[in-house]
Amino acid sequence: MADMNGQDPRVLANQHREFQRRAEMVQQQMSMVQLSLEDCNRAISTIDELNNVSAGSEIMFPIGSGSFVYANITHTDKTVVDIGAGYTVERPLPEAKEILQRRRERLTTALENINNTLAQLGQQMQAIESFLAKLQQPQGNVGSQ
Template identity: 30%
Template sequence: MAAEPKKIDIKDMSPYQISAFKQQLDNEIGLLESSIVDLHNAKTKFMGCTETCENFKTIDNGSEILVPLTSSLYVPGNVVNNNTFLIDIGTGYYVEKDLKSSVDYFKRKVKFLDEQIDKFVKMIQEKDQIRQALTNFLQQKQAQIQQQQPQPSKA
């Protein structure tokens, strides 16, 4: 059974601790934003794969095409079957699918990535609200400390 996390009231924290906690939130938000960019890039690739598969409907079997080996190296090839695709499903595994199944696979991937992006956006919003509250509280606490310090007398 997992122990419940210990809750700390920010009123009991020093300005240094609040600043450190705010910095941690800044780092987490930055990481989430970076992850969202990566998810958008993956989504764009899957959307491109969907479009490529759908475009193969217009290419006749036996047509000559250029096959990409890398992003900058293409070799000539011939379309043997414009309805069958070899799909990279990760970690070096490939699956043969027909056009409809291929498009469905890529659309499911896009949907999953959209869901993950939405989750990350919500997490950023929550963390940003906490960060704003910490910033406001820190400013109040610093103003309080300044008021409590003795003012130099004017002589």
């Protein structure tokens, strides 16, 4: 992308549109990763809170969309955690928390990579926009008196 001289402006405009489409897809990926990261953080917080609850306690448990149900906690030492590919396992709270923390690290890394990709696409689009803007500027009369 560094040297665009000699390129057809229509080709550059098409490349710009393609970069825009890719940027939109990357932004959708970013949204999905952010939602997963928030979900992971909520699960870690819930595990932390379970350390303060004794068996037999009644709690309000979130079911989504700002809604809760009352539930009695029978086991405060274990939880069932998703390990991927549709599989879940029962693990002690500390081990489940470790699994979720590793997942959070992977999601954070993925989010950083997505941000870098989005920045690169933005730079490429900006380069094309600048080049096309220069082409549209009237050329001054060089050397005329």
